Amino acid sequence: RRRARERAMGAGIIAAVVLLAAIVFGIGHESQFVFKPEDMHRIAKSAIQENAKASDPQAIVDSVVKKLHEEFPDHVVKDPEWLFNNAGGAMGAMLVLHCSLSEYVIIFGSPIGTEGHSGRFLADDYFHILYGEQWAYTPGQLTKEVYKPGDQHILPKGVSKGYKIPETCWALEYARGNILSMMPFGLADIFSSTLDVVTLFQTVKVSGLNMFKQILRGKI
Secondary structure (H helix, E strand, O other): OHHHHHHHHHHHHHHHHHHHHHHHHOOOOHHHOOOOHHHHHHHHHHHHHHOOOOOOOHHHHHHHHHHHHHHOOOOOOOOOOEEEEEEOOEEEEEEEEEEOOOEEEEEEEEOOOEEEEOOOOOEEEEEEEEEEOEEEEOOOOOOOEEEOOOOEEEEOOOOOOEEEEOOOEEEEEEEEEOHHHHHHHHHHHHHHHHOOHHHHHHHHHHHHHHHHHHHHOOOO
């Protein structure tokens, strides 16, 4: 019996390692992507130009969502909902437009400012400023990077930064790579700080449900 248990335990460990390897190395390949960074940048700049006289970000955000629905009708959430997001010490709000195992598209920002750690991921992150400003820096960088409307702030895979929204900023954020690897960072502050179980439920529900729907469409 002891040997049988040991063999079963060994088989379980091997299966867990194989599953972990599949999750880490099997997700985030070019063939799995639907969106492109250049398309996201084009859509963001087009929405900004069309609403150049807008006094608030609502018209720009609405325009971005509309354009994404028109170009990617099978992969953009039809009735997205706003959620709080606490991650890396920063707090903002996000509108989830797409979430699959290898990509996500959201509107993210804050009307009152925030700052924190960007996270370090197995994914590339493209942050397209729609309204306001975002500041960022890396260790040893003595002057800040400043990103304004129309700019694309790229956070490459494996890189992290400190960032700040000085006042109001809203952006179209697109990440491509291993999205599952980003989830612990996106949820950790709920357990260590906010204890906001409502936001936890909403985040898991929205992310999980949309990942499942995309898998049914054959989208990893």
